[in-house]
Amino acid sequence: QVTLQESGPVHLKPTQTLTLTCTFSGFSLSTNGVRVSWTRQPPGKALEWLARLDWDGDQSYSTSLKTRLNISRGTSNNQVVLTMTDMDPVDTATYFCARTPPGDVGRLDYWGQGSLVTVS
Amino acid sequence: DIQLTQSPESLAVSLGERATIHCKSSLNLFHSSSNKNQLAWYQQKPGRRPRLIIYWASTRESGVPDRFSGSGSGTDFTLTITSLQPEDVAVYYCQQYYSPLTFGGGTRVEIK
Numbered sequence: 001q002v003t004l005q006e007s008g009p010v011h012l013k014p015t016q017t018l019t020l021t022c023t024f025s026g027f028s029l030s031t032n033g034v035r036v037s038w039t040r041q042p043p044g045k046a047l048e049w050l051a052r053l054d055w056d057g058d059q060s061y062s063t064s065l066k067t068r069l070n071i072s073r074g075t076s077n078n079q080v081v082l083t084m085t086d087m088d089p090v091d092t093a094t095y096f097c098a099r100t101p102p103g104d105v106g107r108l109d110y111w112g113q114g115s116l117v118t119v120s
Numbered sequence: 121d122i123q124l125t126q127s128p129e130s131l132a133v134s135l136g137e138r139a140t141i142h143c144k145s146s147l148n149l150f151h152s153s154s155n156k157n158q159l160a161w162y163q164q165k166p167g168r169r170p171r172l173i174i175y176w177a178s179t180r181e182s183g184v185p186d187r188f189s190g191s192g193s194g195t196d197f198t199l200t201i202t203s204l205q206p207e208d209v210a211v212y213y214c215q216q217y218y219s220p221l222t223f224g225g226g227t228r229v230e231i232k
Contacts, residue, residue, distance in 0.1 A: 037221065047162075047170065047213055049221040060220040063121050096169060106217020107160045107175040114169055 002026035004036075004097050006115035014119060018084040021074055022097030022112060029055055029073065029080065033102030036080045038071065040093040041114075048093075052100075053080050087119045122147045122216050124224035132232040139201040141227045143214035148194045149177075151218060158218040161190055161199045164226075165210045174199065206231065 008020035020038070027034060037052040051071040052060040061069050070083045080097060094116045098108035123146040133139045149158045157177035162170040172181045174190035177197055187202045201208055209231060214224040 039223075046226045047164075047215075047223040049215075049223060052220060098170075100217075104175065104217075106158060106215070106221050107172060108162075108170070108215070109172050109175075109181070111169040111171075 002099060002110040004099060004110060004112035006095060006097055006112045008095075008115055008117065010116065010118065012087050012117065012119045014088055016087050016119075018082075018087050018091070018117060020082045020084075020095055020097075020115060020117075022080045022082070023074075023076070024078050024080070024097075024099065027099060027101075028077070029053070030077070031055055031102060033100075033104075035100035035105075037098050037100065037106075037108060038080075038082045038095060039098060039108075040091075040095045042090075042093040045093075050084075050095075051082060052106075089119045091117070092119050093117060122149075122219055122222055124214050124216055124222055126212075126214060126224035126227050128227060129225070130228040130230065132230045133201075133204045134232045135206065136203050137232075139204050139208070139229050141199040141212055141214075141229075143192075143197045143199070143224050145195045145197070145216055147218065149197075149216050149218045150194055157193050157197070158216055159190075159192075159197050160215045160217065161188075162213045162215060163208075163210045164213065170213065201229070204229070204231070 004024045038050040094114040098111040161174035164170045178190045
């Protein structure tokens with residue numbers, strides 16, 4: 001079955017760089033049409049999409065955050081890594097990774113449980 | 121960027137009654153090459169990950185009860201929950217994936 005799991009630091013200081021890893025199973029990012037996205041959610045607030053990596057290496061970013069974001073494949077074939085520079089307390093949020101299945105361009109059918117990152 | 125505006129922000133509905141949530145897009149989400157509207161709906165319960173319930177504006181995800189339905193096209197979309205159940209208490213988000221992805225601000229559904 002498809003699973004995704006986020007991992008990374010729980011706490012960061014302002015100006016530091018966040019590096020999060022999404023480790024997945026049950027699918028391959030090499031499969032035509034598969035994509036992996038990162039989305040975040042500040043406490044008590046709405047979801048905010050951040051970035052997406054496609055099976056062919058194409059990357060997409062939130063317009064408002066693209067200067068601070070980078071998404072890439074991890075060292076293992078089943079990993080996607082998100083980095084966000086110059087972290088600020090307003091970036092405190094739960095960060096989720098999620099999959100887009102082949103045959104669609106953006107619905108997110110499987111999500112990780114989320115990783116809470118606190119900046120202070 | 122495409123903006124999605126959800127209304128209302130919250131609503132309280134009696135058990136067994138209908139809940140209706142609206143999502144308005146700043147841009148037409150109908151993709152002519154696929155002949156589909158690039159819009160999805162998610163349910164998120166407190167402390168849980170979001171759950172996909174509707175995609176292509178009106179296709180129910182596998183395992184989602186048929187009391188959930190999506191409708192609309194272009195810029196105006198609706199999520200309807202007929203006969204609200206206690207387990208439907210959640211925040212609901214619309215999401216466009218026409219270019220590239222954005223979420224609406226969410227609608228909280230509670231029991232009256």
